Amino acid sequence: xxxxxxxxxxxxxxxxxxxxxxxxxxxxxxxxxxxxxxxxxxxxxxxxxxxxxxxxxxxxxxxxxxxxxxxxxxxxxxxxxxxxxxxxxxxxxxxxxxxxxxxxxxxxxxxxxxxxxxxxxxxxxxxxxxxxxxxxxxxxxxxxxxxxxxxxxxxxxxxxxxxxxxxxxxxxxxxxxxxxxxxxxxxxxxxxxxxxxxxxxxxxxxxxxxxxxxxxxxxxxxxxxxxxxxxxxxxxxxxxxxxxxxxxxxxxxxxxxxxxxxxxxxxxxxxxxxxxxxxxxxxxxxxxxxxxxxxxxxxxxxxxxxxxxxxxxxxxxxxxxxxxxxxxxxxxxxxxxxxxxxxxxxxxxxxxxxxxxxxxxxxxxxxxxxxxxxxxxxxxxxxxxxxxxxxxxxxxxxxxxxxxxxxxxxxxxxxxxxxxxxxxxxxxxxxxxxxxxxxxxxxxxxxxxxxxxxxxxxxxxxxxxxxxxxxxxxxxxxxxxxxxxxxxxxxxxxxxxxxxxxxxxxxxxxxxxxxxxxxxxxxxxxxxxxxxxxxxxxxxxxxxxxxxxxxxxxxxxxxxxxxxxxxxxxxxxxxxxxxxxxxxxxxxxxxxxxxxxxxxxxxxxxxxxxxxxxxxxxxxxxxxxxxxxxxxxxxxxxxxxxxxxxxxxxx
Amino acid sequence: xxxxxxxxxxxxxxxxxxxxxxxxxxxxxxxxxxxxxxxxxxxxxxxxxxxxxxxxxxxxxxxxxxxxxxxxxxxxxxxxxxxxxxxxxxxxxxxxxxxxxxxxxxxxxxxxxxxxxxxxxxxxxxxxxxxxxxxxxxxxxxxxxxxxxxxxxxxxxxxxxxxxxxxxxxxxxxxxxxxxxxxxxxxxxxxxxxxxxxxxxxxxxxxxxxxxxxxxxxxxxxxxxxxxxxxxxxxx
Numbered sequence: 001x002x003x004x005x006x007x008x009x010x011x012x013x014x015x016x017x018x019x020x021x022x023x024x025x026x027x028x029x030x031x032x033x034x035x036x037x038x039x040x041x042x043x044x045x046x047x048x049x050x051x052x053x054x055x056x057x058x059x060x061x062x063x064x065x066x067x068x069x070x071x072x073x074x075x076x077x078x079x080x081x082x083x084x085x086x087x088x089x090x091x092x093x094x095x096x097x098x099x100x101x102x103x104x105x106x107x108x109x110x111x112x113x114x115x116x117x118x119x120x121x122x123x124x125x126x127x128x129x130x131x132x133x134x135x136x137x138x139x140x141x142x143x144x145x146x147x148x149x150x151x152x153x154x155x156x157x158x159x160x161x162x163x164x165x166x167x168x169x170x171x172x173x174x175x176x177x178x179x180x181x182x183x184x185x186x187x188x189x190x191x192x193x194x195x196x197x198x199x200x201x202x203x204x205x206x207x208x209x210x211x212x213x214x215x216x217x218x219x220x221x222x223x224x225x226x227x228x229x230x231x232x233x234x235x236x237x238x239x240x241x242x243x244x245x246x247x248x249x250x251x252x253x254x255x256x257x258x259x260x261x262x263x264x265x266x267x268x269x270x271x272x273x274x275x276x277x278x279x280x281x282x283x284x285x286x287x288x289x290x291x292x293x294x295x296x297x298x299x300x301x302x303x304x305x306x307x308x309x310x311x312x313x314x315x316x317x318x319x320x321x322x323x324x325x326x327x328x329x330x331x332x333x334x335x336x337x338x339x340x341x342x343x344x345x346x347x348x349x350x351x352x353x354x355x356x357x358x359x360x361x362x363x364x365x366x367x368x369x370x371x372x373x374x375x376x377x378x379x380x381x382x383x384x385x386x387x388x389x390x391x392x393x394x395x396x397x398x399x400x401x402x403x404x405x406x407x408x409x410x411x412x413x414x415x416x417x418x419x420x421x422x423x424x425x426x427x428x429x430x431x432x433x434x435x436x437x438x439x440x441x442x443x444x445x446x447x448x449x450x451x452x453x454x455x456x457x458x459x460x461x462x463x464x465x466x467x468x469x470x471x472x473x474x475x476x477x478x479x480x481x482x483x484x485x486x487x488x489x490x491x492x493x494x495x496x497x498x499x500x501x502x503x504x505x506x507x508x509x510x511x512x513x514x515x516x517x518x519x520x521x522x523x524x525x526x527x528x529x530x531x532x533x534x535x536x537x538x539x540x541x542x543x544x545x546x547x548x549x550x551x552x553x554x555x556x557x558x559x560x561x562x563x564x565x566x567x568x569x570x571x572x573x574x575x576x577x578x579x580x581x582x583x584x585x586x587x588x589x590x591x592x593x594x595x596x597x598x599x600x601x602x603x604x605x606x607x608x609x610x611x612x613x614x615x616x617x618x619x620x621x622x623x624x625x626x627x628x629x630x631x632x633x634x635x636x637x638x639x640x641x642x643x644x645x646x647x648x649x650x651x
Numbered sequence: 652x653x654x655x656x657x658x659x660x661x662x663x664x665x666x667x668x669x670x671x672x673x674x675x676x677x678x679x680x681x682x683x684x685x686x687x688x689x690x691x692x693x694x695x696x697x698x699x700x701x702x703x704x705x706x707x708x709x710x711x712x713x714x715x716x717x718x719x720x721x722x723x724x725x726x727x728x729x730x731x732x733x734x735x736x737x738x739x740x741x742x743x744x745x746x747x748x749x750x751x752x753x754x755x756x757x758x759x760x761x762x763x764x765x766x767x768x769x770x771x772x773x774x775x776x777x778x779x780x781x782x783x784x785x786x787x788x789x790x791x792x793x794x795x796x797x798x799x800x801x802x803x804x805x806x807x808x809x810x811x812x813x814x815x816x817x818x819x820x821x822x823x824x825x826x827x828x829x830x831x832x833x834x835x836x837x838x839x840x841x842x843x844x845x846x847x848x849x850x851x852x853x854x855x856x857x858x859x860x861x862x863x864x865x866x867x868x869x870x871x872x873x874x875x876x877x878x879x880x881x882x883x884x885x886x887x
Contacts, residue, residue, distance in 0.1 A: 506765075507765075508754070508763075508764055508765020508766075509757060509760075509764050509765060510755075510764050510765050510766045510810060511766070511810065513765075513810075514765075515765030515766075517765075571759075572759065596757075596759065596760065598757045598758055598759040598760065598764075599757070599758040599759075600755035600756060600757055600758065600764045600766050601755055601756050601757075601758055602719070602755045602766075602768050602806060602808055602811070602814070603715055603716065603719045603720075603753075603755075603768060603770060603806055603869070604806050604814045604868070604869060605755075606715035606718060606719065606756070607713065607715045607868050607869045607870070608867055608868050609814065609816065609867075609868030609869040610816070610867075610868060611806075611814040611815055611816040612816045640736075640740075640779070641736050641742060644736040644737040644740070645736055648694075648697070648736075648737075649694075
């Protein structure tokens with residue numbers, strides 16, 4: 001049994017009801033889940049708004065990869081690694097997602113922005129491979145500027161589908177923004193200007209909050225924090241303006257770095273003092289007068305920040321990944337109130353030694369308050385890992401096997417046994433679970449099994465009737481909920497392989513031939529169809545046929561109309577034709593029909609018609625094609641017509 | 652030789668029908684060209700015309716059709732154009748199209764085989780039609796007609812050579828036309844102003860076909876029930 005790694009520190013917080021239902025989580029409830037192997041290296045992380053995917057930006061490989069948090073595995077498929085490379089000098093530096101999660105934006109060292117269309121990910125079930133490549137579109141933002149900071153924000157008014165993407169170029173001391181519709185830029189990128197001239201400043205961190213973009217930056221006059229909102233109604237491509245600016249009273253030696261905010265909440269943001277190793281809370285509710293709250297020391301120099309609103313009961317959880325001066329750490333601090341204030345000593349975890357891996361921590365990202373997962377990205381020995389960090393229950397050792405044993409010792413094969421062990425944090429030791437089949441992420445419908453309550457740490461075995469599963473792959477999702485209403489998840493594939501149903505077909509005869517026709521079934525594991533024929537009526541099984549006869553083999557796509565002609569047969573003899581449906585597991589079903597090839601007669605043959613056009617009619621038993629017969633027939637008609645014409649003419 | 656002579660005869664007849672102003676123009680002497688054009692114009696303006704389109708169901712007597720296609724009734728779409736050389740007497744030309752798909756039959760079992768057979772038929776008809784219209788804007792107008800047929804057919808076979816040919820014959824028929832202008836005078840006014848159509852009729856008819864009876868082989872004899880629209884254009 002794998003061990004649920006609980007790393008606890010700090011004092012227990014008072015249990016307060018959270019705004020997101022009854023779920024509660026204290027600092028000491030959080031723990032790392034087993035890390036997920038996620039490619040070669042990771043330099044930045046982002047979580048989709050639906051909480052399903054963790055995006056990994058790999059600067060060295062210039063690629064974007066995806067961890068599916070439905071089953072906590074790296075997305076597979078030849079197209080699952082999206083290349084973000086527009087040519088020389090296009091090293092990807094930073095990553096952000098549109099508010100709707102449909103597009104990922106990447107800032108490049110060449111001054112370009114890459115926009116990746118993520119819509120193909122939504123309908124993908126876990127364990128399924130991404131077959132169609134996600135499209136990438138490049139747009140010019142500021143030629144020659146290395147875009148090393150990025151944040152997105154929607155229109156300040158009603159959602160319009162537009163995303164304003166901000167890019168910070170710290171080396172060029174500029175801030176740029178552009179409006180996107182999906183992957184397409186609308187208009188051109190704009191250099192941030194104040195008083196009609198570009199603002200010369202060094203971006204230190206950008207964060208997209210609730211309809212407000214925050215920037216912490218330094219100028220010759222000091223360090224400042226700026227709030228920016230964007231409005232579709234102003235200008236053809238929307239206009240962004242300052243909503244507030246406040247100086248940051250940086251003491252000598254302080255070096256602010258990074259910024260984080262909760263896209264779902266607008267009350268606060270967090271920045272960090274890299275030199276001092278501290279986190280700073282910022283009240284963002286007062287436009288024009290952003291107020292700093294308290295700070296808290298985290299005893300490490302942070303390299304990335306993330307915020308999980310209401311992640312700690314009703315308070316926000318602030319995650320800071322640190323990798324200096326020693327091994328990687330993850331600091332978790334609790335931020336409360338509108339001031340805002342850090343309460344309770346922060347939790348500092350040694351993420352650098354995780355499940356035997358000495359991770360060099362590079363990044364951290366958080367899901368929404370409903371999902372309550374944070375993710376720490378790090379590298380070790382040429383591989384990248386993503387470690388989920390959560391207070392939610394862990395579903396460990398999830399397996400599914402065909403068959404189950406009933407009370408009297410019989411083994412029933414027409415079903416499946418799902419087994420797993422649920423570990424819960426100390427606050428929620430009683431666990432209930434539900435199992436769903438091929439459901440929608442987050443919706444969790446189509447339940448196939450459930451249990452009211454089991455003790456934490458218990459290994460459970462659940463019997464599922466085969467009738468509840470479809471042929472081939474079934475994604476079974478286990479949702480475990482502890483007594484504090486925190487939900488953990490894990491998924492597994494259950495493969496159902498039964499003998500394919502017999503294929504119905506039509507058999508028609510022709511002259512020295514038989515014609516077989518049918519529509520290929522949509523069987524998910526269909527390998528091929530085999531068509532056999534014989535005059536021996538005693539052959540009834542597939543094994544005999546396949547051993548003694550050579551089939552016509554067809555491997556069609558589902559729904560294909562199959563028409564095969566068996567030629568060279570002897571007329572007047574009865575033939576037996578078999579269609580065998582073979583699945584990928586080698587199981588075969590057989591259907592048989594008989595028919596007799598024979599000469600056939602067409603319409604013209606049945607009527608003795610020889611064909612040939614004569615162009616002139618024949619009548620009254622006259623020889624076909626006799627022109628005088630036609631003239632005779634038409635004569636009265638022409639005579640009447642001529643007579644009438646002549647009479648009218650004379651009038 | 653005889654076929655050539657017959658063709659020449661038809662050309663002469665057509666010339667007589669279509670260029671009636673020719674001899675008269677020669678008689679006038681003074682301004683033959685202008686006079687000819689005026690006479691042609693006057694003549695054309697005095698003519699009554701009719702155009703029509705119909706959908707019909709033709710039931711063929713030939714049993715072989717049922718063996719190949721599984722039934723004997725087929726859809727037939729036709730379009731016609733006619734001219735009134737005299738009041739109520741109309742000369743009409745009609746062209747239509749028909750398609751069917753089936754299978755050849757086994758010579759031993761007599762059952763339908765898997766070998767596809769398709770039949771395209773292009774019927775051409777020429778009628779003399781008399782309508783019983785004696786009052787202006789008569790609501791119900793019966794008509795009777797008789798004429799000759801020329802049916803071109805093509806049989807497409809999946810596994811053997813195609814066969815095409817023609818059949819000739821004659822037909823008679825009757826129909827009843829209902830003047831729709833009575834039901835919607837405003838639409839009738841628009842038809843007159845916009846298209847010059849003086850009367851629009853809904854027509855239901857019956858026709859007896861005797862096609863190919865005088866020859867060996869395929870026969871298209873049978874009965875035809877049709878429904879369609881007829882548009883009358885009156886001369887000055």
